[in-house]
């Protein structure tokens with residue numbers, strides 16, 4: 001039986017204790033207590049939810065074990081709170097631990113108190129049920145304090161962390177919470193040269209008989225003309241735009257040499273077209289409407305995003321999908337007339353909402369720019385936003401998507417359940433599922449089932465459609481996503497633009513690398529740079545260095561790259577992050593390897609990815625709060641001798657190094673290098 005909670009009220013206790021201590025020491029001016037919760041806690045940055053004063057992150061009473069605390073901060077890893085002590089603080093004390101509202105094996109956190117760049121106290125790894133730990137830290141002479149909760153290396157799921165009873169003893173000015181230190185948005189990406197340079201994927205998959213659309217991505221001054229040697233029969237090239245279209249009748253590998261020419265020079269590069277079962281041989285790159293517009297998306301906004309992707313020049317760096325997320329369908333119960341209307345026609349075909357009057361016209365428009373188009377649905381009757389889902393209509397939906405000309409489907413999980421599946425009865429899909437099950441190497445689990453249904457439906461469509469699973473990593477989707485022909489699968493819950501969320505998700509991908517490869521990618525969710533905000537736009541809350549970390553890590557992870565910001569409001573810094581061809585080449589590399597973590601020392605991590613040319617792309621990351629040297633040892637990479645090191649963001653050789661390479665890495669920042677060729 002659960003023991004009754006003991007309630008600790010400190011309003012009087014703390015004062016009594018301080019007074020008693022003062023009397024004991026014969027002090028005339030006792031240090032006065034200041035509760036952490038008296039300060040502005042809205043400056044707390046964290047990986048999930050909102051920080052709460054005197055409540056847990058879920059809004060319950062702060063509870064550690066069976067003790068309820070009246071005072072404190074309820075937060076969630078990864079959490080960072082900066083304080084300026086203003087010279088007056090003498091002591092900080094607190095009782096920390098995982099709030100009793102979670103009871104999950106995935107929970108693990110580590111609390112740190114950092115003063116002027118030095119770790120003053122660290123809790124060690126604490127899990128659900130670990131007894132609370134009391135800390136007391138002397139702050140004499142310390143100016144700046146950071147209260148941090150890390151994810152203890154395994155991602156942020158269920159990491160509800162309490163700084164209970166947290167207080168300062170002060171003898172002068174009161175401490176103040178402050179924003180993270182300002183960083184200038186320094187652009188590292190050099191401008192592309194005026195001469196032609198062919199970028200983007202060098203390998204492309206298409207299924208026999210299906211429409212092929214591939215735009216040669218090339219930077220350089222226009223006009224530019226394109227040509228290709230050894231183009232296979234069935235494929236034509238538009239010399240002015242660089243667009244390859246057509247279809248291949250026979251499976252096989254076709255190596256084409258692409259040429260680009262302008263008034264300043266020429267470039268050439270091989271493109272391998274692989275006609276077979278697999279598509280998405282490199283991670284998809286493009287834009288998705290959710291992180292900026294959420295439920296306010298419309299056909300005009302989607303067109304504007306396509307136009308901006310061209311106008312900004314991003315297409316020349318390999319970006320090519322324009323994906324509509326939730327809210328193109330009619331809504332279950334919204335009062336908004338632009339979301340109302342019949343859900344389906346008499347034949348069961350899905351009908352878009354009035355904001356999308358002509359889905360085929362929209363797809364044609366996007367294709368006319370040399371781009372591809374995607375949409376979103378859910379295997380339940382309703383999507384996560386409450387719009388019409390695909391349950392019971394998978395075949396009609398897949399057919400409709402193909403007829404409209406869609407190239408990408410993101411398929412969620414919302415409102416689906418095995419209980420619902422049991423009620424499906426003898427719907428048309430059961431036939432296809434039976435044949436799937438017979439051929440499957442593994443039993444079809446409840447979690448795989450709805451994805452297998454849509455897989456079967458998509459397989460009947462006469463079109464290559466990238467299949468993106470979005471069920472947040474349930475049932476270790478990375479171990480079976482490829483079996484249901486998923487081209488990518490979300491490995492986590494939804495990302496947001498905080499350091500805690502982005503780093504908590506990104507660095508938790510360690511170990512998933514063995515499940516990624518050409519045609520099937522782990523997806524740690526969309527990019528959170530630029531102006532975004534899920535319906536009310538604002539600049540990303542990530543600092544410039546955090547944004548470098550985000551893009552570098554997602555490239556190393558061979559993640560799908562889906563820009564989440566308003567494309568019509570791209571600023572120069574965001575554009576520079578998205579247009580560094582040497583960085584993007586790490587993501588688009590033909591070998592299709594995902595980086596793994598090869599070294600970790602506290603907050604410092606080294607991630608490495610094998611590249612097709614035998615070189616290695618390496619990220620030296622600093623998850624800590626002060627600039628620190630991070631080293632990669634050649635032995636950790638399986639290398640010996642001397643190697644040339646190239647800085648990928650600056651596109652600059654740094655010299656030849658024996659045994660190891662060390663760089664100074666800023667707070668929450670990265671140095672991204674390529675070694676070994």
Ligand code: GLA
Nearest residue numbers: 290325326384385412470494
């Ligand atoms: C889920 C997904 C998001 C987005 C929304 C739409 O939360 O994880 O990426 O697609 O649904 O409602």
